[in-house]
Amino acid sequence: MNNTDSINEDKIVLKVYRENRGQKSGAHYDRFEVPYKKWTTVLDALLYVKSYNDPSIAIRYSCRMAMCGSCGMKINGIPRLACYTKISELETSTIECEPLSNFPIIRDLVTDFSLFFNHHKDIQPYIQSNEGVETDTEKKTFSFYQSPEDVDRYLQFSYCIKCGLCNSACPTAGTDLRFPGPQALAQLYRYYADTRDESKKRLDIVDDRHGIWRCHFAGSCSKVCPKGVDPALGIQLLRSYMLGISKDNKELAKKIEINTDKDNNSN
Amino acid sequence: MEEIEQPSRNNLEGLKGWLNPSRYGWERISYWFQRLTGVFLLLYFIGHVYETSTIVNGQNAWESFLELTQTVWGHLFLILVIGACTFHSANGIRLIFTHSGIGLGTPGRPDYPYSPSSLNYRQKSGIWIALILSAAAMYYGFNILFGE
Ligand code: HEM
Ligand code: SF4
Numbered sequence: 001m002n003n004t005d006s007i008n009e010d011k012i013v014l015k016v017y018r019e020n021r022g023q024k025s026g027a028h029y030d031r032f033e034v035p036y037k038k039w040t041t042v043l044d045a046l047l048y049v050k051s052y053n054d055p056s057i058a059i060r061y062s063c064r065m066a067m068c069g070s071c072g073m074k075i076n077g078i079p080r081l082a083c084y085t086k087i088s089e090l091e092t093s094t095i096e097c098e099p100l101s102n103f104p105i106i107r108d109l110v111t112d113f114s115l116f117f118n119h120h121k122d123i124q125p126y127i128q129s130n131e132g133v134e135t136d137t138e139k140k141t142f143s144f145y146q147s148p149e150d151v152d153r154y155l156q157f158s159y160c161i162k163c164g165l166c167n168s169a170c171p172t173a174g175t176d177l178r179f180p181g182p183q184a185l186a187q188l189y190r191y192y193a194d195t196r197d198e199s200k201k202r203l204d205i206v207d208d209r210h211g212i213w214r215c216h217f218a219g220s221c222s223k224v225c226p227k228g229v230d231p232a233l234g235i236q237l238l239r240s241y242m243l244g245i246s247k248d249n250k251e252l253a254k255k256i257e258i259n260t261d262k263d264n265n266s267n
Numbered sequence: 268m269e270e271i272e273q274p275s276r277n278n279l280e281g282l283k284g285w286l287n288p289s290r291y292g293w294e295r296i297s298y299w300f301q302r303l304t305g306v307f308l309l310l311y312f313i314g315h316v317y318e319t320s321t322i323v324n325g326q327n328a329w330e331s332f333l334e335l336t337q338t339v340w341g342h343l344f345l346i347l348v349i350g351a352c353t354f355h356s357a358n359g360i361r362l363i364f365t366h367s368g369i370g371l372g373t374p375g376r377p378d379y380p381y382s383p384s385s386l387n388y389r390q391k392s393g394i395w396i397a398l399i400l401s402a403a404a405m406y407y408g409f410n411i412l413f414g415e
């Protein structure tokens with residue numbers, strides 16, 4: 001049997017991108033042979049290499065269960081979560097791990113998310129109850145009434161774990177640093193669609209030459225998103241409101257003031 | 268050790284990533300073709316205006332320019348224009364709807380294995396139809412231009 005193209009019974013070659021700008025050795029790939037089982041993930045394989053071959057490989061991970069969004073990297077050329085990608089599913093005998101494109105490389109597979117998080121902060125990712133003011137938590141506490149339909153308007157977008165895979169796949173994010181990217185744009189829609197949010201200025205943030213109009217619906221963000229967020233859908237729905245095709249007839253959630261005065265509550 | 272070129276500071280995929288549309292499904296191919304045909308049509312349009320404006324230099328200038336399109340290469344070029352026009356218009360109409368949030372489905376509660384509603388089969392069929400129409404138009408144009 002030809003072993004180069006078919007899947008080796010129990011071992012694969014892990015080809016890892018290495019780069020340390022502080023050192024003279026330029027960018028290169030290191031190769032390691034790693035045993036695997038049906039359930040071994042690429043993150044497992046990288047940790048195996050770190051344990052038994054080369055502890056100096058830099059990776060970032062935490063939850064190991066597609067919840068924290070820190071292990072994003074290009075695996076066989078496509079942005080994926082290392083902890084969410086099984087070796088057996090890739091069906092190649094060599095697995096190539098590279099840092100996410102469109103993110104500055106810090107070292108090896110670790111990339112810099114500063115700009116990504118700044119784009120996220122720019123869209124004001126929090127519920128605003130009165131024009132630009134965050135939900136008033138000083139004295140009064142409010143309870144909002146939302147129907148299941150109200151929740152469905154934004155729930156899927158709130159599943160975003162900020163892993164950055166979408167921005168790495170996006171052809172516009174790959175050429176324009178000022179473009180907010182699919183992650184931030186979809187989050188803007190998430191808050192816009194929320195009936196608790198009263199902000200009237202939200203849409204202005206991305207109504208810019210480098211803003212939402214740079215999305216060409218290549219759909220690559222939704223293709224790679226590991227959480228089913230479908231950022232491309234959020235962006236097109238948002239654009240529909242901005243173009244005036246969908247009418248903004250959002251009914252704000254009813255606010256009920258909760259009496260937090262302990263003396264009154266206790267019997 | 269296999270030395271490779273170090274990426275630029277921001278590690279942007281840039282044009283190199285753009286040139287390979289094969290990694291992310293049909294929607295990325297649609298985006299790629301739409302821009303490729305768009306830029307091609309723009310260049311054609313400029314050339315076309317230049318070509319038709321030769322008439323101000325008299326009938327001879329006009330006819331000598333027109334002869335360019337009467338060659339085999341001229342015919343092949345026109346067939347490409349026909350294909351690009353058909354794809355760009357058909358897919359362009361689809362994109363006008365998607366950019367307006369129409370035909371992409373509504374947000375819901377995603378379940379594993381996730382299947383994004385914006386990448387649905389109605390949209391994929393739209394891309395395929397644009398490609399098939401474009402091929403058919405090119406075939407028709409080929410028969411007219413090269414036919415007896
Ligand atoms: C000679 C005529 C035309 C020229 C020169 C032209 C040129 C272009 C160019 C250069 C692009 C690329 C821009 C981009 O990637 O966004 C483009 C995109 C596009 N064109 Fe055209 N076009 C023409 C006719 C049409 C027609 C007839 C339609 C509609 C039926 C149309 C609809 C579109 C759409 C929807 C896009 C995509 C915009 C986007 O990607 O966001 N175009 N066109
Ligand atoms: S939208 Fe999806 S791919 Fe993008 S950051 Fe959020 S979870 Fe990751």
Ligand code: FES
Pocket residue numbers: 060061062063064065066067068069070071072081082083084
């Ligand atoms: S380690 Fe948390 S998402 Fe992969």
